[in-house]
Amino acid sequence: MQNMLIIISFITLIFSIPLNFIIVCFLNNLFYIKYLGLISSSITLLATSILFFFFDKSTNDLMLNSGNLFEQLGVAEIFNFFIFDSFSFIFLILSALIFPSIFLYNFEFVKFSSKFHTQLLLSIQFFITISFLTGNLLVFYFMFEAIIFPMFLLIGIWGSRSRKIHAAYQFFFFTVISSILIILAIILTYKNFGTLYFRDFYFIEINESDQYLISILFFFGFMAKIPSLPVHIWLPEAHVEAPTIGSVILAAILLKFGFYGIIRTVIPICSSKVIYDLSPLFLTFFSISAVYGSIMAVRQIDLKKIIAYSSVAHMNFAMLGLFTLSKTGIIGSTFLMFSHGLISGSMFLCIGFLYERFHNRNLMYYGGLVQFMPIFSSIFFFIMFSNMSLPGTCNFVGEFLVFLSLVNSGNFLLFFSLLTVLLVAIFCLVILTKTIFYQITGSLNNNLVDLSFIEFFLIIFFVFYIVLFGIFPNFLIKCIIV
């Protein structure tokens, strides 16, 4: 019980700190502002890392009813119930790890109106933490849809080219139109279940036809977030036109909402018969879009677009593991989600460093960077290799587990999805040879400076975590209980 109280207090600390710092931002000068985001995000990182030790890894599902505490405070009824199990915990750790480095980047590179920028980022952090913590479906929906507002402004204001308007509109309308399906599904679930708490979905069983309808609506709604094949178009556009920080948040955290939503809704709502009926449909969508994403990544020449398509491939590959419906598959896909968050975030940061120096993202523009940026190119080399799942990095663990689960679900699917690994390796090697190892191109003659201290500091965090969770994956796998 005491343990529970500590956990509740830390949870309230985690989600209230960004909110408080938004208000603090109003009162301060421009000089101060850059420190504030850093302070708040480091406090949340500290709180989550302390929470890690209190987190009881042995019990099956750790869900808290913090009702009494919040009734005394007089807070709204819907915030009574927090869910705090392995899935929410892992994504909470991910967001806590990524935000300090984002604010460090903000420290260096944001040129104008950094006050507004900091406030938008803090609000994004607040929405993310609440949506991973809440146990109510409507609140979850409310919070992850709320991220559209700051994200739209981030892409539109701090993006670099005039194409950004198109990208921001695409981002907005794809997410909103997909969310129509989710609204309909939520209304239908409330009609059938009578509650919207995730916990109750496990215990109540409803009509089979309703199960089919609801789960398919949820699936197609969350497909734009993952994103899968027919509705993936917004992602490369948004990634290319967003500022570096925006694309880091998008790739590292926002794409995970598709996975998280499906795990919270589709899997508990369906009975085992229904989900075994539906899983071939889902698997075909994911496998085709995984291969398609990796093929598209090979033929791009925009550096950010390559990484965007690689994240399409990786996300869909991870979803394959979820719908094999085995224990190893679910663990592997969760772990792959986590590692993809770290790796794609760090890749976008690396390309952000390049863009700050040369103001170009074309692959053909670069060449021979290793000769005058040795520190950068060694780090970039390592991250690219971890993207193609080198053993010893955390991506390898996830992909290996997903493959292990795919063995049982048919040979064709296994070999078809093996294509993605091959193609990912191809484009990673292409990027490395073109940018780092080729001759120095004539156009690269100014700004030939290696990483500054802050840049090195913020990227080395990611490298450290990639190695840490690659060598000791049991840190996290212990937490994931299916």
Place this chain on the structure above:
Amino acid sequence: MYNSLITNSYFKSNFSFSQINDISFLVFLLTSLFSLLLIFIFFIILSKLYDIKVANNYFYDFKKRGQILGIALFNSVGFNTLIFSLICLFFSTLLNLFYNKDFIAFSKGTELVFNSKVFFSQFTVLFVFFIFIFFINTKFKSKLKYDFLYLLLLLLFFIFSLFLTNDLVGLFVCIEGVSFVLYTMSAIPLGNSYKFKKLARIRASIKYVMISLFSSSLLVFGFSLLYINTALVNLNNLNIFFKYFSKSEIICTYNSHYLSFILILVGIFFKLGIFPFHKWLVESYLNLENITIFLFATLTKILFLFILVNKLNFIFYFYEIKNFMVVAGVLSIFIGVAGAFINSNINGLLAYSSIANIGYIILLLSSSFSGSSVIAIIYMFYYSLSVLLFFICLFNCQISYVNNDYMVKIKDYKNIFYFSEYTFSSGLALSVFSLMGLPPFVSFFIKIYLFSYLFFFKSIFLSFLIISISVMSFYYYLNIIRNLFFYNIYNSGKKKIWINNSVLDKFLIYLILFFFTISSFLIPTVLSYIKIFY
């Protein structure tokens, strides 16, 4: 009799005031409000008699003039009205704190009803009034005449009596009193000088007056038909009468009840600007002064909605009337969205968006649940907050551009973000996003309520249609945000000026933001009504 009523229905919490188990407290509060109003009017007349022009400048520089505090305080008209509206705000919140349940008090001749509907509408009206007077004092001071402020006090008097009347005759008198002030205000040129289209303004104001008079004549006709048929004037009695009348199985051969209801509804639809009767609204938004539109967009809408929901609620007992309202609501949503797509004028956009928003409210009211009227009032409260924020930001922009541009089109607001204080542009963005009804705001929950209601009780097709129309409407709202934020500084060729928000404007913006955050506590009340479905 009323003692038992009171003890049953209020003071569920253990306030120390709960020992005052009498009507006198309530009556004291109300009489004090009216007496305060009278005192202020008296002092204003006094100041008019002595005609101290200096005193009106007290609000800024009383130290320079060396005025004695008391004289200066009572002589400055604007300051007085400001303080008065503040006091009214305070008292109305106090009233609602102590009488948070439906509470009926019978005193001689009048009946006072306090509930959440009354509170929200009263609060919004007073808040709008406060900000309006604040603006007049700070921005349009040079254009001000004394007479205008008398008109404002008259408006306040009629609004207060409108909240208290329980009579068809009194209701009509108050409606006319409110609209009398609005007629004159539409004609007075008091705003900024950026709109030189004098003829268009006069034409719009005349059109407004004519149509409003015509609609109130319809209202009178409806009221008199009601009186002829039922021989009742008291609204409570009418309510009870129609409650049993609608449930009884007597087939109504004589259809003049319906005729009177439809006449009343048409009269109110004219004033709210719902689909078949919306044309005047767009023209007046386009051509009138912005400071009067500020009142049209918030104050009149909430007042007439309040009349429809709280005073004339016996209309909703009849199923046929509700079908009429569904048609009007859906069509006005259509017209609002379609018109806003075509419009490139920022005022026109706001006009059409208001038509669409009131269409949502009318659809809400057509539902048969008792909670829907409370939710409609909450939606109106929230809508008027966001419109207030919108207008405050708009005024700041337009005033600093008086001599250069007209700032009428949406295009003229290009890149405001890059050369103004960031509170202004972010406030405008917030208000636009809240008008959309996207998740971080309360209006989203109200839309969810509407959709789920239509989904289960009307038709799935209709709910899907309205969801998709509301998604389409996001496009033109995003147009404003795109123009504000998304172009680089070097792209637009216009001459740039740094817009300074004064400290007072910042204060106002933060005040409204505060209410935005406070109103997030309304979410559970909205959600509690959603549970009625099952």
